[in-house]
Amino acid sequence: MKNADKFLIGIVIGVLLLVVVAFVILSNRPAPTYQTENTPTAVVNNYLLALETEDLEQAYTYLSPNISGYPANLEEFINDVEDQHWQFHLESQQTHSFQFKLLRETDDSANVEVSETVYYQNGLFDNTHYTQTFTVRLTKSADGVWQIRSADDYWRSCWITAKGCP
Numbered sequence: 001m002k003n004a005d006k007f008l009i010g011i012v013i014g015v016l017l018l019v020v021v022a023f024v025i026l027s028n029r030p031a032p033t034y035q036t037e038n039t040p041t042a043v044v045n046n047y048l049l050a051l052e053t054e055d056l057e058q059a060y061t062y063l064s065p066n067i068s069g070y071p072a073n074l075e076e077f078i079n080d081v082e083d084q085h086w087q088f089h090l091e092s093q094q095t096h097s098f099q100f101k102l103l104r105e106t107d108d109s110a111n112v113e114v115s116e117t118v119y120y121q122n123g124l125f126d127n128t129h130y131t132q133t134f135t136v137r138l139t140k141s142a143d144g145v146w147q148i149r150s151a152d153d154y155w156r157s158c159w160i161t162a163k164g165c166p
Helices: 003-027 040-052 056-060 074-083
Strands: 095-105 109-121 127-140 146-151
Touching: 040 056, 040 095, 040 109, 040 127, 040 146, 056 074
Parallel strands: none
Antiparallel strands: 095 109, 109 127, 127 146
């Protein structure tokens, strides 16, 4: 066997090993889980996870009922989300990852900065990603529960208006 053939076989085996290692790493990655809801960042994590898994009933529980245009019931919330599904990235087939940073916390309010990285797979060698940041504002209810009162993304802007969503 020629040296060039051995070299080519070595490259092919190396590539196959890399593919197997990448597959094993990705398949062993822990699934996102809900966190204990005692911090603002945990509530934001849980809200985004509920939206990502399309558990809209759970996502609805994280909204503050004190926002001006609060969806009156779960059905109204689901309609609001589905009507503007692109604002909630529900049609997205990309992979998302989130990082959370507590910007400010007082006794009854908090701001959490979310850094979202979105990964696109356009082909075997065409992978791209982008990162965006947005802020989620929370308030603490009378019974000490953190609730979302507004956000720059994954949110309907009409929820903070007195009229609510049409």
